[in-house]
Amino acid sequence: SQQGEEDPQALSIQEGENATMNCSYKTSINNLQWYRQNSGRGLVHLILIRSNEREKHSGRLRVTLDTSKKSSSLLITASRAADTASYFCATVGGSYIPTFGRGTSLIVHP
Amino acid sequence: NAGVTQTPKFRVLKTGQSMTLLCAQDMNHEYMYWYRQDPGMGLRLIHYSVGEGTTAKGEVPDGYNVSRLKKQNFLLGLESAAPSQTSVYFCATRPTAATEAFFGQGTRLTVV
Numbered sequence: 001s002q003q004g005e006e007d008p009q010a011l012s013i014q015e016g017e018n019a020t021m022n023c024s025y026k027t028s029i030n031n032l033q034w035y036r037q038n039s040g041r042g043l044v045h046l047i048l049i050r051s052n053e054r055e056k057h058s059g060r061l062r063v064t065l066d067t068s069k070k071s072s073s074l075l076i077t078a079s080r081a082a083d084t085a086s087y088f089c090a091t092v093g094g095s096y097i098p099t100f101g102r103g104t105s106l107i108v109h110p
Numbered sequence: 111n112a113g114v115t116q117t118p119k120f121r122v123l124k125t126g127q128s129m130t131l132l133c134a135q136d137m138n139h140e141y142m143y144w145y146r147q148d149p150g151m152g153l154r155l156i157h158y159s160v161g162e163g164t165t166a167k168g169e170v171p172d173g174y175n176v177s178r179l180k181k182q183n184f185l186l187g188l189e190s191a192a193p194s195q196t197s198v199y200f201c202a203t204r205p206t207a208a209t210e211a212f213f214g215q216g217t218r219l220t221v222v
Contacts, residue, residue, distance in 0.1 A: 042213035
């Protein structure tokens with residue numbers, strides 16, 4: 001069963017807008033990771049945030065983590081058509097096995 | 111430096127046939143994983159390995175076997191393929207337990 005669950009399942013925005021995706025999970029974690037998957041390709045790691053961190057940035061990406069609410073969010077600022085992809089969160093708990101959610105499908109219209 | 115390479119990329123099997131999927135990595139990573147990805151289901155863990163010579167079951171291991179005889183290779187076997195095993199299979203590796211994963215490009219398997 002999936003540990004993390006992304007919300008929304010699908011998101012459609014215009015180029016230049018911000019995109020926000022959320023991930024909720026059920027049990028305690030060691031860290032939480034976000035990945036991108038372009039159509040027909042493998043997953044690519046974006047950001048890892050540890051359980052004692054609250055926010056991390058990488059370029060146009062901003063990830064927050066609220067362990068009290070067991071939730072994380074991924075914000076992509078100034079979206080581009082090339083950001084069109086599926087985005088997955090993966091939680092890593094005591095077993096150290098990455099457990100993935102079902103993903104959010106993002107479409108950015110030019 | 112190829113990273114994580116999966117072989118083959120596509121395959122069509124008849125029900126009852128067997129096959130082996132190969133995952134090869136050149137990053138000297140200890141941890142290797144096999145996931146399957148189905149529409150609406152995300153990625154589900156089939157089997158994993160925490161080092162050469164070790165394997166363990168994941169969330170959906172039935173119908174699959176694995177071997178990790180060499181550190182760089184992780185093989186996934188289907189002894190008697192079933193239509194329910196139609197999926198896209200991904201191999202992933204990690205250098206240590208708490209780091210990010212590196213994925214192969216996937217193997218698209220269809221069982222008819």
